[in-house]
Amino acid sequence: MIDQLIYRSLATEMKRLFEHFPVITLTGPRQSGKTTLCRKLYPDLPYINLENANTLQEIQDDIKSFFDKYSQGVIIDEAHNFPEIFSYIQIHVDEDKFKGKKDRKFIVTGSSNFALLEKVTQSMAGRTAVLTLLPLSYKELLQSGLAPTTNRFIINGGYPAIWLDESVRTEIYSNYYTTYIERDVRSIINIKDLRAFHIFLRLCAGRIGSEFNASSLSVATGVSVNTINSWISVLAASYTVYLLTPYHANIGKRLTKTPKIYFYDTGLAAYLLGIENEVHLQTHPLRGELFENMVINEILKEGYNKGKEEHLYFYRDKTQREIDVIRMKALNIEAYEIKAGKSYDKDYFKHLKYLKELLGEQVTRTTVLYDGDSNNDSTINGLYNFRDFSLYDNKLV
Template sequence: MQSKELIYRSLSEEIKRCFDFFPVITLTGPRQSGKTTICRELYPDLPYVNLEEIDTLNRIKEDPQSFFTNHPNGAIIDEAHHYPEIFSYIQVNVDEDIYQGKMDRKFIVTGSSNFALLEKVTQSMAGRTAVLTLLPLSQKELQQAGKKTDTDRLILNGGYPAVWKNETAREIIYRNYFTTYIERDVRSIINIKDLMPFQTFMRLCAGRIGTEFNASALSVAVGVSVPTINNWLSVLAASYTVYLLSPYHANIGKRLTKTPKLYFYDTGLATFLLGIENEEQLKTHPLRGELFENMVVNEMMKEGLNKGKEEHLYFYRDKTQREIDVIRMKALDLEAYEIKSGKSYNGDYYKQLKFFKDLLGDQVKRTAVIYDGETNNRDLINGLYNYRDFSLYDNKTL
């Protein structure tokens, strides 16, 4: 049963559903996004093992098979990326269970390193595990928990549960997250002796939210090579810190940009890196619009991932600077969304959406402006939504 002080996570239902079909659940996501909590709350009877504990890790490495023998009902294995080889042992044991007709042993494996974990899952666990991702709290989860979710507070706090548990400690929590977790992940993946250039790189990335990622410009600003910048970006992506939104490509006779846009998985961390300390500073910050856009794109990703689905999101920009913030692909169908941080509606907001609809015709099934105003219009074409009321899975689009 969900504890009163915990915020219910929308992914819970998908985790329970997947266990009806798979003996193993692989749960990825950023550090401190709530992976351990959701697993232990949903399955309190499963033994819990944390591979960040050195003694535990060494004990399992010395005799992996004994670990599985001693856990006949399964276990929650936390931070499994510290021992990726464990997936091979899980495979062997799960296959033997299936052969013996034993379907009651369940494993939940979590990890915060996207690349290290998923590489082993792909190699060892194909067909045996459901892979799910838990990102920080969504605004809908916070709203349902009764939290005050005015827009600037949502952007400033981000979605990490620890921040919403103690909002007055926001800056301390993010400083600790930055120094303890991100720097540790960086050192574990690549050998960096001097972290100062990397810290500069991260802060510069925060200042480029919602813009095309330019490795050459960052190389000059930080004073390192372009390959180093690209390597560092991969590290941040592997630890669920940043992601790139790819440009939409189609054979439509237009010269389209080929450079992806940069976003942070959590706007709270981005505001910390930008030195924004409170809502008043955020209200007048020149990047507030980009941070709002980042938050809305994150909400789209979270909505899909919480249903066990990976959304195919892109953006559109051509060489004449026509731009649409988000293009969503559903098989051969397209949806187009403009994101505006203001509270007022302007008919010009639909200009680029109309252009895109005229360009691709019936392939475009839904267009909408997502903003911070109060008026909603749920039409499939030229809809208008307050971001709190918007859903990719609106009944009209199913």
């Protein structure tokens, strides 16, 4: 538990871009800390929340008065509740530019990827910087004075509220889950069978790190394949899950074409799996998959916190050779194997060596990230415990 606000790594990039763009668009899951970050960085900017029905109605009734009222700029929270506002922001940004006015700034946030970014793409191209704030990274916790064990980090996840008071972790996730179902899901689609959706979400947690099979989930939940595909889109749009795409290349090998499913937050996944404490997690059959999910999340966060979108894939061919993460950087490839074990095994590098032989100089890095002791891995080239790559950017960037 900590008794202070945690410094967010994204703040550095956000402050830099604030000087160059009239609008900052900040997306990410509910409760990831978007509002806190914006209000802490820019305490002099007025703040409104479009979750407030009265505020939303007031803006919809008289949009002109709204912009007159905030002539120096404003933080607009949960803007996906009124995505049309981007068209109005565009008009005022263009007018300010024409008049040579540079002091009005808008910061808009939202937790629904589809509703927000669709309007951003349509209305705000070239006028806004788009950033994503995911839940806390391990490095951010380390910088705040915490050094949680692997199991503690997996089961707590990264939502700041839990690290402020771990004693109510279960209650926080229960409330988050209920709020998510009632607000985000129902605002995007009309779910006729809420019970089936609950089952579907828990089944997704049980299939972390596995290939996403809509037909299998259709049978398990009793709904159509089209419904399953619609539901997975909703989970992705609200930053609950993401699908890791398989790597494709013309290398004369039959590669899988089915993506794998992961959660943006392992704490929520653990909650859905009924894992109540670190003892349960240590012996749980999905502990390895949750560790893998956590490490991939850390790679995603490292990029997003620098304002960059990571291009991540996985490799699997017909002979079942598999590499957990293929990270594209321009035309180069970085390959990562993720192992939940605490002891080193020389076979950890087997598939990485194969990929290096297959693709040659295109593979610029082969790395194993595992749960071992950093004191034991310094003599093995390419082997790191995940805490080390959380501490040192040059291990991944």
